[in-house]
Amino acid sequence: MSLICVDKENCNRDGLCAQACPPGIIRMGEDGFPEVEKGAEDFCISCGHCVSVCMRGAMSHERLPMENFLPARRVKPEAAGEVAELMRGRRSVREFKDTPVDRHVLQELLDTARFAPTATNSQKVGWIMVEDPAATRRLAGLGADWLRGSNIFPRYVALLDRGGDMILRGAPHLVLAHAPADYAWGAIDCTIAATYLELAAAAHGLGACWAGLMIRAVAQHPPAAQALGLPEGRTVHAALMLGLPKYRYYLVPPRNKADVSWL
Ligand SMILES: Cc1cc2nc3c(=O)[nH]c(=O)nc-3n(C[C@H](O)[C@H](O)[C@H](O)COP(=O)(O)O)c2cc1C
Structure with missing residues (x-):
């Protein structure tokens, strides 16, 4: 069995799986469908990006059973403020x-x-x-x-x-x-x-x-x-x-400004 399996009925050949592959082992074959470069299987890091990025669910991976993938919900932009509050307010x-x-x-x-x-x-x-x-x-x-x-x-x-x-x-x-x-x-x-x-x-x-x-x-x-x-x-x-904390903190204490060089 091959490392990745492409459902050719559903694949729209957009090449995103190849772009998202960190070690670059997926390429678009002559038939326009993604395939793993010959002999490159061992470089796969099993990150699952090729499967996760496919909007058509056309890709599966031998080492990563589909039932183990979770839905990646879109996080609302307002969440950024909440996350920053959490990170700043943590003591x-x-x-x-x-x-x-x-x-x-x-x-x-x-x-x-x-x-x-x-x-x-x-x-x-x-x-x-x-x-x-x-x-x-x-x-x-x-x-x-x-x-x-x-x-x-x-x-x-x-x-x-x-x-x-x-x-x-x-x-x-x-x-x-x-x-x-x-x-x-x-x-x-x-x-x-x-x-x-x-x-x-x-x-x-x-x-x-x-x-x-x-x-x-x-x-x-x-x-x-x-x-x-x-x-x-x-x-x-x-x-x-x-x-469980015994009490809460009401203020965020000051910290140094980020020491940063902008290039
Ligand atoms: C690597 C590391 C080790 C730390 N070890 C201790 C520790 O052994 N005991 C302790 O009371 N606090 C420890 N701290 C907590 C720091 O004292 C605390 O992060 C710092 O005073 C800033 O306070 P804040 O986390 O509330 O912003 C440690 C923090 C870091 C990052």
């Missing part, structure tokens, strides 16, 4: 209610984050969702052990000694994104995916905050990686504490 939340977040909401966040872009559509990001608040507390404790031994942030160590959770801020949940240690785009793919998840959390009214100290603890304190069950050969590049 790093560090005070959480004790009530845990329902699993179906946590699942929905992961389900949105999996649509984040990844280099060559490699989709190598893996997640660890710490759903059990008791497990989150244990991990915060392991992070604190690392911080005490690390000699960085003496101020945070003093606050730990006063009973503060400087690692996960008492959050009920923690989510971590990991990638193969030898994958060059791992840090970037994980960061983008976690940023998608953070914004989805804000849209759901949840509070999130990057847990940079936890990322360092996992890298430098083996008991933390063990407690997570981090698979061998994987590196954690992103971590977010998550929960």
Whole structure:
């Protein structure tokens, strides 16, 4: 079976599938219909653009069953303002209610984050969702052990000694994104995916905050990686504490103007 299948009754031969193909392996054949260049199948990144761009539904892809495609609804122009409000109004939340977040909401966040872009559509990001608040507390404790031994942030160590959770801020949940240690785009793919998840959390009214100290603890304190069950050969590049926020913010604090050179 060929990598792509063209329904010639429906294909209008507009060539959009060939234009949209990132590695340029689709070309218009002598009969005017799209075809994959001989021997180029291995360069396909399975991004599904050739199928998604066809307004006639004339294209299918061997590796991407049609029933797994979702409708791409046109987003109204007013949504741009809403999205900007969401992005500006999101805050790093560090005070959480004790009530845990329902699993179906946590699942929905992961389900949105999996649509984040990844280099060559490699989709190598893996997640660890710490759903059990008791497990989150244990991990915060392991992070604190690392911080005490690390000699960085003496101020945070003093606050730990006063009973503060400087690692996960008492959050009920923690989510971590990991990638193969030898994958060059791992840090970037994980960061983008976690940023998608953070914004989805804000849209759901949840509070999130990057847990940079936890990322360092996992890298430098083996008991933390063990407690997570981090698979061998994987590196954690992103971590977010998550929960229901205890209070809301009424203002967007000022940030530097974009430092930009226009060419
Ligand atoms: C990579 C990264 C690591 C961070 N690590 C922590 C952390 O360990 N603990 C924490 O309380 N906040 C952490 N933050 C949150 C920043 O302090 C926060 O984004 C910044 O103060 C701006 O506030 P805002 O996110 O509300 O705009 C981290 C943020 C980033 C981007």
